[in-house]
Amino acid sequence: MCGIMGYAGSGNAVPVIIDGLAKLEYRGYDSAGIAIYQDGDLVVTKKKGRLADMVNELGEWPQSILGIGHTRWATHGVPSDHNAHPHMDCHGRIALVHNGIIENYAPLRKELILEGHDFVSETDTEVMAHLVEKYYDGSLEEAVRKALSCVYGSFAIVVISADEPDKIIAAKKASPLVVGLGDGENYLASDIPAILSRTRRVYIIEDNEFVVLTSNSVAISDFDGNPIEKEVLEVDWDMEAAEKGGFEHFMLKEIHEQPEAIRKTLSGRIKDARVDFSDLNFADYLQNTSKIFIVACGTAYHAGLVGRMAIEKLAAVPVETDIASEFRYRRVLWKPGDLMIVISQSGETADTLAALREAKRNGIKVLAVTNVVGSAVAREADWVIFTHAGPEIAVASTKAYSTQLVVMYLLALYMADLRKSYDAEKISKMVTELLYIDTLVEQVLQEQDKIKALAEKYQGVQDTFFLGRGLDYAVAMEGALKLKEISYVHAEAYAAGELKHGPLALIDDGVPVLALITQDKLVEKTMSNIKEVKARGAIVVAVCKENLQEACQECDEQILLPRVNPLLAPIVSVIPLQIFSYYMAIFRGADVDKPRNLAKSVTVE
Ligand code: AGP
Numbered sequence: 001m002c003g004i005m006g007y008a009g010s011g012n013a014v015p016v017i018i019d020g021l022a023k024l025e026y027r028g029y030d031s032a033g034i035a036i037y038q039d040g041d042l043v044v045t046k047k048k049g050r051l052a053d054m055v056n057e058l059g060e061w062p063q064s065i066l067g068i069g070h071t072r073w074a075t076h077g078v079p080s081d082h083n084a085h086p087h088m089d090c091h092g093r094i095a096l097v098h099n100g101i102i103e104n105y106a107p108l109r110k111e112l113i114l115e116g117h118d119f120v121s122e123t124d125t126e127v128m129a130h131l132v133e134k135y136y137d138g139s140l141e142e143a144v145r146k147a148l149s150c151v152y153g154s155f156a157i158v159v160i161s162a163d164e165p166d167k168i169i170a171a172k173k174a175s176p177l178v179v180g181l182g183d184g185e186n187y188l189a190s191d192i193p194a195i196l197s198r199t200r201r202v203y204i205i206e207d208n209e210f211v212v213l214t215s216n217s218v219a220i221s222d223f224d225g226n227p228i229e230k231e232v233l234e235v236d237w238d239m240e241a242a243e244k245g246g247f248e249h250f251m252l253k254e255i256h257e258q259p260e261a262i263r264k265t266l267s268g269r270i271k272d273a274r275v276d277f278s279d280l281n282f283a284d285y286l287q288n289t290s291k292i293f294i295v296a297c298g299t300a301y302h303a304g305l306v307g308r309m310a311i312e313k314l315a316a317v318p319v320e321t322d323i324a325s326e327f328r329y330r331r332v333l334w335k336p337g338d339l340m341i342v343i344s345q346s347g348e349t350a351d352t353l354a355a356l357r358e359a360k361r362n363g364i365k366v367l368a369v370t371n372v373v374g375s376a377v378a379r380e381a382d383w384v385i386f387t388h389a390g391p392e393i394a395v396a397s398t399k400a401y402s403t404q405l406v407v408m409y410l411l412a413l414y415m416a417d418l419r420k421s422y423d424a425e426k427i428s429k430m431v432t433e434l435l436y437i438d439t440l441v442e443q444v445l446q447e448q449d450k451i452k453a454l455a456e457k458y459q460g461v462q463d464t465f466f467l468g469r470g471l472d473y474a475v476a477m478e479g480a481l482k483l484k485e486i487s488y489v490h491a492e493a494y495a496a497g498e499l500k501h502g503p504l505a506l507i508d509d510g511v512p513v514l515a516l517i518t519q520d521k522l523v524e525k526t527m528s529n530i531k532e533v534k535a536r537g538a539i540v541v542a543v544c545k546e547n548l549q550e551a552c553q554e555c556d557e558q559i560l561l562p563r564v565n566p567l568l569a570p571i572v573s574v575i576p577l578q579i580f581s582y583y584m585a586i587f588r589g590a591d592v593d594k595p596r597n598l599a600k601s602v603t604v605e
Helices: 013-027 051-058 105-114 125-135 140-148 239-243 250-256 258-266 283-288 298-315 350-361 376-380 399-419 424-435 437-445 448-457 471-487 496-501 520-534 566-587
Strands: 003-009 031-038 041-048 066-072 094-102 153-161 168-173 178-181 185-189 201-204 209-213 218-222 292-296 319-323 339-344 365-370 383-386 463-468 490-495 512-517 539-545 557-561
Touching: 003 013, 003 094, 003 153, 003 168, 013 031, 013 051, 013 066, 013 185, 031 051, 031 094, 041 051, 041 094, 066 094, 066 153, 094 125, 105 125, 125 140, 125 153, 140 153, 140 168, 140 209, 178 218, 185 209, 250 258, 250 566, 258 399, 258 437, 283 399, 292 298, 292 350, 298 319, 298 339, 298 399, 298 471, 298 566, 339 350, 350 365, 350 376, 365 376, 365 399, 376 383, 383 399, 399 424, 399 566, 424 437, 424 566, 437 566, 448 557, 448 566, 463 471, 463 496, 463 520, 471 490, 471 512, 471 566, 490 496, 496 520, 512 520, 512 566, 520 539, 539 566, 557 566
Parallel strands: 292 319, 292 339, 339 365, 365 383, 463 490, 463 512, 512 539, 539 557
Antiparallel strands: 003 066, 003 185, 031 041, 031 066, 094 153, 153 168, 168 209, 178 185, 178 201, 209 218
């Protein structure tokens, strides 16, 4: 995610843009930039680092009637001055900012270079600036329309030209964009908080809508130019609520961002029902590796547990999973050709980084799965697959986890395809199911109020168990961690079949047990474990697929999940656990986004 601003008006663009970017930094903050119209030219200031670094670079704030700005969350091209937005054409007459991913940027870049365009960055965005230049023939509006017809992917773009200093052109597909309506001035922004101090009258721009904005007019059309009439939205949010997109906490906002984050992580990775990692050039290595070590911490480790089962099942490669802080203290029996996969949302976790360096010291290739371009693990690994969850602000990881799962499945399916280790038709079917899994997540998010009521009912408990078998056990571990870390309720995840070997002694009247039941082949065995805990007074909340509902009749409560391939079920079954933990924390008065004793990124060992 990135933050975008635009201003056209009789006032000064600079303070409006900078104030707006400051409100959008939660969307991305690895670099920032601004382009303003001054005396017939576009003047661009952009810098790696936080917004404040760019503002320092700017020096005394100039006066301008037209400008655009950007705060970046890198997806293509590390955070740097030259990769920061705005991006320009060859002659510095056009400036453009973008939020999203241009999936076909690579062939377009090659073509534009052959046509003589000079590129100065590694970003996908710069391609758009040169496409607008290519088609510019006196009308910025027409040039942008033509440029849009060449690209596919997700975008919110905002464009200005030194030759048309009275207007801003913008377009939206899959990434957010709003228009703010002022008095003698108008605004563009990635979302409402950025302009709320200026106006409460906004247009929410929808997919495939195109905006021509001046200081006293806003014309909205589709990409073909057909006019669109829109309702003005009168925003009544307060500022704090607006920064969380109307949600009370970042955690709930990020739980609801998961469908979009999943779509973005999948974007460009599936072509003709096959997984495509050709840009990483690691096919040979993956085809021949004989062992994989997945190492991570916390939630990322739990994603690794799912990854292990998916890779072993589909790619038939043995996988070991280790908590990073433990991995470093055992004799690791690695061999040349082995692969280490480190998973880290922040890419800066000290224990995970130490494990990566240990592998490198032993000549072992490392694949990093991280959410932060330019992070330490991204820089030091041999290959990197980025999750595109956007900045995750809440300490409790949610959208990072689900996008880590997506990458694990993509990797397992890719390896199975390469190694011919699984039925090709079933692989293709699973790839297609993965492509639409976001719709199942959206379906489960609709259950929020029911799950909230469960949390209200059980808010007073002190001890809980999360049970599951196989993949359900891996998700149970993530659910228990969520509850522990934000509501401070003791939560223990156990393999359902293991309870009778001791922990069953802890089950007493009224102890809540959340049982995950998504693995069709294991449901009978899990139900017999549920009977064991029920017989000792436990209250069982089943998180079960709707086709297994019959088997779960014995449970006291049921949270139903849509039908889903058992292998892919974790992406869906974790959602109710996230929501349950969130509301348990709310009812218990805990600080959801900043739980006690914890930090978002643990950069100490
Ligand atoms: C997740 O809810 C926790 N905040 C924590 O376990 C986290 O997953 C862990 O610290 C690893 O962080 P990383 O993914 O940034 O490496």
